[in-house]
Amino acid sequence: MAAVVVVGSANVDQVFRVDRIPEPGETVLSTGFANARGGKGQNQAVAAARAGASTAFIAAIGDDGFGRLTAEGLAEDGIDSSRLRTLDGPTGTALIAVDPRGENTIIVEAGANGRLAPLDEADRSVIAAASVLVMQLEIPLETVAEAAAAARAGGTTALLNAAPIAELPDALLANLDVLVVNEHEAAHLRSSSGAAELTELVPTVVVTLGAEGAELHRRGGDVVRVPAPRVTAVDATGAGDTFCGAFAAALAEGAEAGDAVRFAVTAASLSVQEHGAVPSIPHRAAIDAALAE
Template identity: 65%
Template structure:
């Protein structure tokens, strides 16, 4: 087994720069609009590839120009696209508002992503040959469960970034090796499963569901929780954030790349935090994802 396969969404992001995120019923003027590659699946695949992992992407795009942009972008990062299917629906699109502090709000139209169903025998073969399967929740949940079962059956490590958060069926939880969530997602998952949602000790409580939990903490870094081991907390790097779009996805892809490479999980966590810290310093999702050399440099700086 080798490399990473990402089963997930591929979008085109339409990013509006605003002074502040509008409140309900409020209109604000944008002072800039950009179009870039995005979608949690595509982001994580690019992050894994740029972090040094051999990566294949399983997803769906439309026949439109946005679909062509996705194919070209993935190929540019040497990501395998043999299993990228074409849908009659338009390529997924995200409308993103980013304020002056780098915070954002996102609305996603799934489009072709909703047609990523009924994995083929070729899809199964790619998943089975990988060292790790990375998924999110911007595609049909049944497909996520199906892919996870295929991976579990052959010993491929299953990593789920449970975002956007949804109620996770037991059939999916039973397949997971690693669950990655932010604090909000962790609290929602705890409530859904009858666990106390308070933030203190939340990562440890989620170990009742899966053997390893990572909670991303935004500007505070990330914490790692494993059954039978002490909590590991890696603080965030001090940076000037301009756009948090895709930072969590950068973290997920970099962590998966580190684990597949053979890093200890603690070291993969530090590697991922370093990658995410670089991504918030630039605008856009895919455009802000760093290359391996930059991640290593940032990680070494934090160790000094």
């Protein structure tokens, strides 16, 4: 039985290192290139597993070389991929440009991710047996809603990272326990009264603030601000996903929400010091050592 189950996307990232992100109509030359596993779902599953949680991944890959690379990588990270579908067609792919400051632009082709629907009884059983369900929005919204409903029925804590941002149906929001968003996503979802307004929809809301850390908002509670360690960032790709996976792993261990945010901020701060999405995700020993400092 997995402590954390992730329902989401699996991509292979094609990462170009550039001196600057090109403007519209501009061509720039790459200073380096690599293929690496990615996709918000896969990143978050890897982050949860490396943070110490027994992790299962419900996803779809294509019947191609990128799909085989994904499946092999999940096995290397000890992730239960028994609910991984292999579909005709391509695996999801992301085209990423990263500049020397660690800033990036990303274009995503959904591939098999767009056909991760519907969930079946075995999927729902895996979700119901877990402590925490983690979801994002790179798969069909109806699949996300199905997973959240299965979590609610099974008493599993349902966490949604609302990225890439989309309009969220009331029925989905009603089945969430935790919402994780960055500042831009929070601004899209709320009106004038700030992130606290979102707790009227979801009991716990975490707003990630990049290099500034994160804020924890709980319905009826005070705001908890967790600063990030000062580090030299080389690549921000996957930092938000590292946060979500590590946060879920801490919650699954029974950590109080504020402590879980602190654990996740530390994990994310380690990830930005390395290149790539999955390659940069830290293991538990490194997170514990950074926390001890």
